[in-house]
Amino acid sequence: MAATSIAEEIAVIRGTTSTPNDSERNYADAVTKRITRWLTELNIAYRVLDDNAVSADTLTGISTIILGYNPKLPRHEMITLANFAGRGGKFIVFYSSDHELANLLNMKLGNYVSAETGGRWSLMRFLESAPPGLPATIIQESRNIRPAYPANGKSKIMAVWEDASGKSSEAPAWVQSSRGFWMSHILQDDGDTENKKQMLLALTAHCAPGIWPAVNAHHMITSSVLPGYPDFPCTIKGIISHALGTQSESRARVLVDRASAAYLEARQLFDDKQHQKSVEKCRILSSLLAEAYACIQPQAPAKFRGVWEQTGIGLYPGNWSRTCKIVADNGFTDILPNFLMSGIAHYNSRIIPASNSLRLYGDQLAQCLEAAHKNGLRVHVWKGCWRLDYAPDELIRKFSSENRLMISDSGKSNNWLCPSHPDNLRHEKDTIREILQNYPVDGIQLDFIRFKDSRTCFCQGCKKRFETDTGQKVRKWPIPINAEGRREFNRWRCAQITRLVRDVRAITREMRPKCLLSAAVYANYPSVADSIAQDWGNWLKDDLVDFVCPMDYIQNTVQFSNTVQKQLALPSAADRIYPGIGVTASESRLTPIQTMDQITIVSRSGAKGFALFDLDRFLEKEVLPLLHLSATPSP
Ligand SMILES: [Zn+2]
Structure with a gap:
């Protein structure tokens, strides 16, 4: 990937010692992988550092730090980050519960809030005063948030949450200061991916404008070619030849003409080193080609x-x-x-x-x-x-006391009903x-x-009913005794x-x-x-x-x-x-x-x-x- 050919200015800090336990660490790891995957797809060079590897040394050459999920920073890391900020370093923070980190960014951390049902925080809308290049909105369904608020007269709200009906919430989605940006939740992988990547790019480039040329060059290629074609001219020819004589032909021609104009403009802006504008044009080009591609698809089955x-x-x-x-x-x-x-x-x-x-x-x-x-x-x-997700606890306890839950081969009880229980x-x-x-x-x-998986259900009821139904005595439970026994059990x-x-x-x-x-x-x-x-x-x-x-x-x-x-x-x-x-x-x-x-x-x-x-x-x-x-x- 071309990403390796340019110097890294961006560090993504993977939450390790800033998280309280193993499951949170796994979560932080998944968040880091998601963010770095998107950076790679945008052709932004980065390095990943664990919390405990953050030092003045490892941050050499870094202008911007991304904290994807680092709830509470250890003392020594906080000191290093404060020094980094003192040297002009920038931050992009997603969901932290660290008051000191919020202070460092000239913000004030609010309380953790969670919602009983979905639909309370469904979309982030950026305000007019937000930096250029951001999408108008990001769709993300968050079930809990921890907002930061502007403080010290040195920061401002940049985006607000809306609920599913489109009503604005009081809670800021993003706050901005001269030291960077703070989002009140982690960035989820729940759709609206292109807009999320656009947001990541706009914020990162705002902090580190040096990333633009590589990003722009990459966009010129990816936005101008459709699957199955080597380059832009072939893509255009391909669309027209598919559309010839169909109902979509005139529409496809209009789209192709507009795409060709957008391509030339993007190219010119790229040559003039107006990278942000060029990338915006690439995005228009990309959506024009997607629409043209949509016009030449065969009709899907109509029965269902x-x-x-x-x-x-x-x-x-x-x-x-x-x-x-x-x-x-x-x-x-x-x-x-x-x-x-x-x-x-x-x-x-x-x-x-x-x-x-x-x-x-x-x-x-x-x-x-x-x-x-x-x-x-x-x-x-x-x-x-069978599944008892979201069931009231007393109902699950009742089923459990009646030996009606699925039991794993290790003896663990699951919140699933045992299918063999009458x-x-x-x-x-x-x-x-x-x-x-x-x-x-x-x-x-x-x-x-x-069944939940191959390791369920091995409850005593399954044993008894298997024995009764097949007329044989199981000596060793859980099965298998031998291959034939396992086959019979599977049947x-x-x-x-x-x-x-x-x-x-x-x-x-x-x-x-x-x-x-x-x-x-x-x-x-x-x-x-x-x-x-x-x-x-x-x-x-x-x-x-x-x-x-x-x-x-x-x-x-x-x-x-x-x-x-x-x-x-x-x-x-x-x-x-x-x-x-x-x-x-x-x-x-x-x-x-x-x-x-x-x-x-x-x-x-x-x-x-x-x-x-x-x-x-x-x-x-x-x-x-x-x-x-x-x-x-x-x-
Ligand atoms: Zn069972």
Whole structure:
């Protein structure tokens, strides 16, 4: 990478001795990796130093320090940083609880605040007075913050938080002083990546203008070439040749003309060493090319264009009409919101405890159904099976006292219900009956329809029921005794999970015959049948589900393509596999262009549908409008 060819001016300090324990250290390490990955992608040279390696010596040549997550600095490090500041050194600080560090930057640290539900701090909006080159907003859903405030008349607020409804909060998101910048939370990897990188660049370049030439040169290349093309002229030719004779031709031509003009201007500004302006032009060029690329995509399968919604309250909490309209207007047909786990529900249930969201915003399933049906969208209830996340403690204690939780081979208890326990099976089925009874749902999608992992469940109940069902005595528990024993045990485990699928199939057919049944499943079949008892190939073969959405959350396009083809080749699968695309998954984070590429792969594979993970502000603003240009036209 060219980054190594220029002198480093930037040091990223990895939180080690500034963190209180191992898990925080791991967290600090992950944050450091994220920031340095983005610096690398921007072509900014940096060095990484652990807290304990910070010294006058190791900071030689450094003009700017980035503290990604360093909650409480040790005394000697604080002294070194104070000396560094005294020599004119600058700081970019994300979330620290160090009062002295805040003082050093001429700021005053406020209190730690956390939110019960999402949606309180959803977006950072930069003020007009902020340094040039920053994006207008950054989308980030933070559940807790610790703001710094201006102090000593030497600092000012540079950005404020907004909640999910767009209302401004009192709490500063960023404060600026002559010594640098302070954000009230860490920088998360939860989407809006390009804007986050732009922010990182603007702040870093403000502190260290020497980084511009290398950054600019890199932008000239990356913004002017689309996947599969060697350079700008070929990219332009490629777009036009794809657009020829299609409905999109005139639009593509306009975009290409504008892109060519932007390219020339960026080039000229680069030659004139007006790097910041050139990079801004590159960004315009990049979005023009993305739009042109979007115009030449083939139409995506129209039978099922789904989108998962993780929070169960929509993009705008309590406003399902707005959310459903956005999804439908962008040519999508199905929405899959996560309305329940085994111990918490966002709708009125006599079986499952109410969530905070239900108390705050009312019956989310009822509201979603009404809004979706008005917009011609189908609603599939995304049902988290077995899992007790967010369940009240007393419920978990009750299940535990009744020996109903999954137990690992090491004896550890998990907040998951044991699938072989008859009362748990009944609990899951009763829940589904209640939904079908009370709500006109179009589908039920079973998620986590599996054991937690290959090391669960080894509870005494599983032992007893395995012995009873197979007529054999287990001498050594946990299994395996031998390979044949393990195989038999795996078959039995699969039967426990498949039984719920089969029973739910019977229930939906009886109570609401038009309601579709589906499952979100792991990508690698059949190995997932052995490891976590998720025998989804046989569910399709035996017609226990209408379709499955394999979670093909794979960044690499070729691997993604191979995985989809392997899945479609399974018996009775071709028409009933709607691949899940991980736009904002933790396993894969896709740019709008990568998302288009994966949808195109799905279209060419012959699959009849796909589902995007998941509906957040990034998907809403950056991805869906591009897809709507050609891949997902309105019906
Ligand atoms: Zn068990």
